[in-house]
Amino acid sequence: MEKNSLLQELPESSWPRERLVRDGERHLSDQELLAIVLRNGSRQQNVMDLAATILRTYPTLYDLKHTTLQELQQFKGIGSTKAIELKAMMEFGCRINRSLQQKLGKIQSSFTLGQLLIDELKDQPQEHLITFFLNTKNEIILQKTIFIGSLNQSIAHPREIFREAVKISAAKVALGHNHPSGNPTPSQNDLDFTERVRLCGEMMGIELLDHIIVGEIKYFSLREEKYLK
Structure with a gap:
C-alpha cells in the first residue's frame, strides 16, 4: 500500500x-x-x-x-x-x-493403500516417506512426500507432518514409505518413528490411521500387525 x-x-x-x-x-x-x-x-x-x-x-x-x-x-x-x-x-x-476442498480418493483399507504405495514407490532407489492427510471420512485431501532418506532421528521429525496437517485441518494421517531392499519388514527406526508420530498425533487430536512399509511386491501394515491400536 x-x-x-x-x-x-x-x-x-x-x-x-x-x-x-x-x-x-x-x-x-x-x-x-x-x-x-x-x-x-x-x-x-x-x-x-x-x-x-x-x-x-x-x-x-x-x-x-x-x-x-x-x-x-x-x-x-x-x-x-x-x-x-x-x-x-x-x-x-x-x-x-x-470452492470445495479437493478429494483424492478414499482409504478403504490397509490393503488398498498398500497396493497404491507399491505401485508408486517400488522402483525408488531411496526411501520416500509419503503422508496422506485425511478428513473424518478417510477421504484424502492431500498427499505429500515429507522425507527422502532413512527414518532416523536426525532426518525425520513429526513436526513436518503435523505442521501440514494443522494447516489444512486434517483429522487423520496415514504414512507410507518404501524399503529399496524389497523387504518391507519394519526396522527399529521405523517403529520408533511411528510411535513418535502416534504420540504427537494423540496430543493434537489427529489420529495416525496406519503406517505402511512397502517392498517390491509386498507391504507391511503396522495397523494390521497390531503395532498400532
Missing part, C-alpha cells in the same frame, strides 16, 4: 498492511482489509477514511458486492482501474467461498 501523507499521520503500528503481517488477516476489520485492497486514498482523505466512507455507504458486504463499476467511481480516490480491481477482488472472493 502506498502510504500517502495523510496515512502517515497514523502510528505505523495501526497501518493495515503492517497489522496483517503482525497479527494475521483474521484480526483485521472490514475497513482495514478494504484499505489494503484500495492501497491509497485521495488528497482529501487517507485510505482508511476512504474505506470507512465506502462501508458507511454500503452497510453490509452483500450490498458492496452488488455495486457497479460506475457506482464505485463516485467515490473520490477511486478511478476506473481501482474500481475494476475491486470488482475482480470481490468476484474472486465469491469463487473461493464456493
Whole structure:
C-alpha cells in the first residue's frame, strides 16, 4: 500500500498492511482489509477514511458486492482501474467461498493403500516417506512426500507432518514409505518413528490411521500387525 501523507499521520503500528503481517488477516476489520485492497486514498482523505466512507455507504458486504463499476467511481480516490480491481477482488472472493476442498480418493483399507504405495514407490532407489492427510471420512485431501532418506532421528521429525496437517485441518494421517531392499519388514527406526508420530498425533487430536512399509511386491501394515491400536 502506498502510504500517502495523510496515512502517515497514523502510528505505523495501526497501518493495515503492517497489522496483517503482525497479527494475521483474521484480526483485521472490514475497513482495514478494504484499505489494503484500495492501497491509497485521495488528497482529501487517507485510505482508511476512504474505506470507512465506502462501508458507511454500503452497510453490509452483500450490498458492496452488488455495486457497479460506475457506482464505485463516485467515490473520490477511486478511478476506473481501482474500481475494476475491486470488482475482480470481490468476484474472486465469491469463487473461493464456493470452492470445495479437493478429494483424492478414499482409504478403504490397509490393503488398498498398500497396493497404491507399491505401485508408486517400488522402483525408488531411496526411501520416500509419503503422508496422506485425511478428513473424518478417510477421504484424502492431500498427499505429500515429507522425507527422502532413512527414518532416523536426525532426518525425520513429526513436526513436518503435523505442521501440514494443522494447516489444512486434517483429522487423520496415514504414512507410507518404501524399503529399496524389497523387504518391507519394519526396522527399529521405523517403529520408533511411528510411535513418535502416534504420540504427537494423540496430543493434537489427529489420529495416525496406519503406517505402511512397502517392498517390491509386498507391504507391511503396522495397523494390521497390531503395532498400532
